[in-house]
Amino acid sequence: MCTYQTEKLDVSGSGKGPAGWFSLSNATVYFDHPAHYPAEHSLNIDFLDLAAATPSRVAVELDPNSARELARAILSTLEAVGGP
Amino acid sequence: MTGSLRAETIVVTGHGGDEIEAYIAQPLHDGRFASVVVIHHMPGFDEGMKEITRKFAAHGYLAICPNLYSREAPGAAPDEAAAVARALGGVPDDRLVGDVKGSLDHLGSLQSSNGRAATIGYCSGGRQSFLAACSLPLDAAVDCYGAFVVGNPPEGVTLKVGPIVHMAKDLSCPLLGLFGADDQYPSPEHVAQLEDALQKAGKTYEFHSYEGAGHAFFATDRPSYRPEAANDGWRRIWDFFGRYLATGA
Numbered sequence: 399m400c401t402y403q404t405e406k407l408d409v410s411g412s413g414k415g416p417a418g419w420f421s422l423s424n425a426t427v428y429f430d431h432p433a434h435y436p437a438e439h440s441l442n443i444d445f446l447d448l449a450a451a452t453p454s455r456v457a458v459e460l461d462p463n464s465a466r467e468l469a470r471a472i473l474s475t476l477e478a479v480g481g482p
Numbered sequence: 483m484t485g486s487l488r489a490e491t492i493v494v495t496g497h498g499g500d501e502i503e504a505y506i507a508q509p510l511h512d513g514r515f516a517s518v519v520v521i522h523h524m525p526g527f528d529e530g531m532k533e534i535t536r537k538f539a540a541h542g543y544l545a546i547c548p549n550l551y552s553r554e555a556p557g558a559a560p561d562e563a564a565a566v567a568r569a570l571g572g573v574p575d576d577r578l579v580g581d582v583k584g585s586l587d588h589l590g591s592l593q594s595s596n597g598r599a600a601t602i603g604y605c606s607g608g609r610q611s612f613l614a615a616c617s618l619p620l621d622a623a624v625d626c627y628g629a630f631v632v633g634n635p636p637e638g639v640t641l642k643v644g645p646i647v648h649m650a651k652d653l654s655c656p657l658l659g660l661f662g663a664d665d666q667y668p669s670p671e672h673v674a675q676l677e678d679a680l681q682k683a684g685k686t687y688e689f690h691s692y693e694g695a696g697h698a699f700f701a702t703d704r705p706s707y708r709p710e711a712a713n714d715g716w717r718r719i720w721d722f723f724g725r726y727l728a729t730g731a
Contacts (some may be wrong), residue, residue, distance in 0.1 A: 402629065402667070406569055406640040426569045426640070431525060431704065433561040438696070438705050444565045453555050453566040 404428040413445045413456040420447050420454045432459040441465035486510040487539040489532070494548065494588045497580020502552035504585060505532050507539035514596035516621070516727035517589035519582050520547040521603030521610045523698070524572075526564035527551060530703050531604075541720060543727075544589045548581045572606070572641040575613055582614040598727040600655070602719070603628060605698060609646065615657060616649035622726035624658045624719060627697050629667035632675045650679040656686040658722045660715045662695035662708070690718055 405427045413422050424446045432440040440459040447454045460468065489507040496502040505527070509515055518538045522531040527549035538545035550573045555563035567573065586599050600622040603611030608628020615623035625631070632647045657680065661673050668676075673691060680687045692699065692711035699708035700715060 402635045402639050402641050402643065404568055404640050424569055426565070428568065431698065431706075433525060433564075436705060444569065446566065446569055448566065448569060453558070453562070455562055455565050457561070457565060 403430065409445070411445075413447075413454070415454050415456050417454065420450065422446065423448045429462075433457075435459040435461070437461065484509075484511045485540045487536060489536050489539065492588075494546070494584050496548065496552070496584040497577040500553060502581060502584070503527070503549040503556070504588070505535050505547045505549075506588075507536045507545045508592070508594065509539050509542055509544075513542070513594065514729060515542055515544045515594055516596050516598035516600065516723070517586055518543045518545045518723070518727075519585045519589075519599075519601045519614070520545055521578075521582065521601060521607030521614070522547055522550060523603075523605035523607050523701075524564065524568075525605075526560035526567070528560035530701055533702075534604075534700075543723070544592060544595060546585045546589055548585045550578065550581060568641065572643060573610070574642065575610075575646075578610045579614055579617045582610075583618055586618070596727075596729045598622075598729065600624070600723060600727055602626065604700060605629070606643070609643070612653075612657065613646055613649070615655055616646070616652040618654065620655040622655050622658070622723060623653075624660065624722065626660045626700060626715070627662055627665055627668060629672075629697075632668065632672040632679075647676055647679045650676070650685060651683045653680070653683065653685045656688070656722070656726055658718060659687065659689040660700075660718065661689065661691045662697055662699050662711065663691045663693045664696040667697070688718070688722065690715070 409422050409425045411422045426444045442459045445456040493501045494504045520535045535545045535547040551563040551567040555566045598621045601611040601614045602624035604626045608625040612625045695708040695711035698706040699711040
């Protein structure tokens with residue numbers, strides 16, 4: 399299937415791509431065909447700067463279990479430091 | 483037919499007069515050939531789509547694959563361009579039709595054109611092939627597992643696509659549909675609803691659904707590839723185009 403299941407969010411932060419560090423404007427989270435990971439589907443995250451003249455991206459394609467572990471680790475890390 | 487061809491990247495005039503990138507492949511032997519616009523899948527203007535474009539030329543067609551993401555990320559790698567296009571909501575329907583028309587106009591202007599024209603699209607391009615065939619005067623169209631011709635995308639999805647089955651009455655040509663029975667988008671129910679709409683509109687169509695195949699069974703570089711379904715699908719395409727695109731057909 400081609401799920402089209404995509405969430406887009408505004409983000410603040412920085413990412414490092416082939417041309418070095420850049421400011422992030424958005425992230426997309428989607429479950430669809432990976433470009434590289436050898437599976438029919440993966441949980442994909444693109445960190446983007448859509449405002450740049452040449453759009454920049456940091457991409458990951460994760461096995462669904464890895465994605466859940468990552469989400470859990472992000473939340474538990476923030477909770478541990480009492481982050482906002 | 484010799485199988486000899488020439489393939490290159492060119493610029494064509496697309497929707498709104500925009501110059502867009504396109505990959506064109508042409509047979510080298512003498513003759514007049516029908517035009518085929520290859521509408522790329524959601525992952526973009528990539529190696530697999532260019533390979534398919536060359537395959538049509540090797541089989542005696544003037545083939546062109548417009549880069550539908552030319553505007554969002556000019557010169558970017560296909561996966562980068564696809565990611566940006568996804569974030570920006572995908573390809574608007576009116577822009578797609580304009581880009582296909584511009585691609586067809588380019589092929590039609592070639593001396594070796596026989597005046598016949600078709601579209602074929604994969605994944606999101608399957609829906610767009612149907613859209614083009616309902617919007618432009620064509621002689622044949624192929625929809626390979628196009629999602630959301632029928633049915634709505636899941637809630638909250640940022641992509642600006644919606645059902646277009648209501649356009650079936652405007653279909654300008656015979657339609658070949660190739661689907662995977664294990665696919666969810668489009669599901670067998672979606673395919674049945676499209677078939678029902680085509681029947682009610684009195685349109686000529688030919689649908690084949692393959693057991694054991696899901697989405698993207700033509701994609702040789704992906705785990706979804708199903709050689710038996712793909713081989714039979716190609717046979718159906720050559721037969722279908724042979725019937726409707728040959729001069730005098």
